[in-house]
Amino acid sequence: MTATPPTDALLAFDREHVWHPYTSMTDPTPVRMVTGAAGVRLCLDDGSELIDAMSSWWAAIHGYGHPAMEAAVRSVDFAHVMFGGLTHAPAIRLAQRLVEITPADLERVFLADSGSVSVEVALKMALQWQRGGGRPERTRMLTVRGGYHGDTFGAMSVCDPDGGMHTMWSGVLAQQVFAPRPPGPGGDVQAWADDFAAVAAEHAHELAAIIVEPVLQGAGGMWIYDDACLRVMREVADEHGLLLIFDEIATGFGRTGTLFAGEAADVVPDIMCLGKALTGGYLSLAAVVCTDRVARGISGSESGVLMHGPTFMGNALACTVALASLDLLVAHDWSAQVAGLHAGLVGGLAPCHDLPGVADVRTIGGVGVVQLDHDVDVVAATEAAASYGVWLRPFRDLVYTMPPYVCTEQDVARICGAVAAAVEVA
Incomplete structure (x- = not known):
């Protein structure tokens, strides 16, 4: 009999016993196992990485593992x-x-x-x-x-x-x-x-x-x-x-x-x-x-x-x-960092205006929001963004991002692409 890998055992326990925010205890949505984080990327147990476009609910503005913070x-x-x-x-x-x-x-x-x-x-x-x-x-x-x-x-x-x-x-x-x-x-x-x-x-x-x-x-x-x-x-x-x-x-x-x-x-x-x-x-x-x-x-x-x-x-x-x-x-000159995020989000999210089901696209500072005319299929939208290499957490009728300030132009472009991918299946 093959032994259950430790990660599988942990995830099984998580599903049966651990509450996650605004999630059913008896019918929980899927979760991903994070094993590390560096820069703006989350490292998962399967070896893949996701750009954290949420800054861990808007908090990790400097990304992860910054030497000064450590x-x-x-x-x-x-x-x-x-x-x-x-x-x-x-x-x-x-x-x-x-x-x-x-x-x-x-x-x-x-x-x-x-x-x-x-x-x-x-x-x-x-x-x-x-x-x-x-x-x-x-x-x-x-x-x-x-x-x-x-x-x-x-x-x-x-x-x-x-x-x-x-x-x-x-x-x-x-x-x-x-x-x-x-x-x-x-x-x-x-x-x-x-x-x-x-x-x-x-x-x-x-x-x-x-x-x-x-x-x-x-x-x-x-x-x-x-x-x-x-x-x-x-x-x-x-x-x-x-x-x-x-x-x-x-x-x-x-x-x-x-x-x-x-x-x-x-x-x-x-x-x-x-x-x-x-x-x-x-x-x-x-x-x-x-x-x-x-x-x-x-x-x-x-x-x-x-x-x-x-x-x-x-x-x-x-x-x-x-x-x-x-x-x-x-x-790090936060003002310049946020201005860079804003420029990238404005340009990168603009194509979302033309996607079916989109009611509004709006940005301010380091925040980008796509509002739909219906509630988001959170699981499908999350999967679509993850397949793009980005972690998003949509809610209600919104697919949005608040990236870490230290994201590069390339990171922001990928985030915008992931938002569009999430919108298309939401």
Whole structure:
């Protein structure tokens, strides 16, 4: 009897016992076994390689195995100590760097352990800030349709309530206030602004904050909207005494063409959430940065302190890797890298306009999106891209890519070819 190869045994166990994101446990879709990763390529157990056109869900912007990142991992004196009552140089230096590179006035830093948690912290900050100002009745959030902010309960409550991934929880989640989705670039911003302002005015007495993904809505539909809408949000927030929260977990660190997406409209939020690319995809880490005004308001609430403290807050290893990632952003000229990605995606995806079933093709910074007029056959589309030597992860009616910044022109051209191949069978 022939012994089962180790990889087969592992995959069999995976299929029977391991949950994957948004996948059935009893009828899972196929998975591929990764045995290594280098540059922008994933190495599979059969000896083949795939260009990772997803940057491991938008995080691995420098690719894999970069010497500076590897050195950072090995340089730490200790991996973790509790942040309650203790501190350390990696966390302090990372906070210093974030204060330096984020927009002016964002000078207080809370180090969380994941993107969803950072959103929870931001929402809690807004609620405590209102309480500190003597407005405890202001407990709801204003946001826009089409958004996505994470899978924890507070974050789910500000995701799109109908077209998003969390509709089954609509009777359980906090009931937030939703305005229309912002128009695309060049759309009728004034008409949308009138609607947004009207919704805000109607609910101002119960609102604590506005929370949005600036310029690009990610997992809610990869929707790009006119950056002038951010100025409207800032004006409405100021008019009604609301905080403005930018969820830059997906957009931060250059992905949309500016270091932070809000900079496209020269709008500074009161609170900003950061994650994903913060550590270059090496470790889970997030940050919430806010203004001194917000910090002082929270201190005025009845607790006197921000009521949150994750176990792995300020993890020394993650902070060290994050510093290395931010150093690489500067050393590699992220702006030029993203501009190169953008040019390649614009030209490479243009032929997709003429493919059957394509409803729209759109790009921003290092993001390329092909939207279909029907839901994607995910398995078929994934297989088609893999046969082209590229890893894609389509969802809903979208085949999209967010490549690592270090992709070459040839890599981007292959990615675009794979997107077209996926679209043709989707």
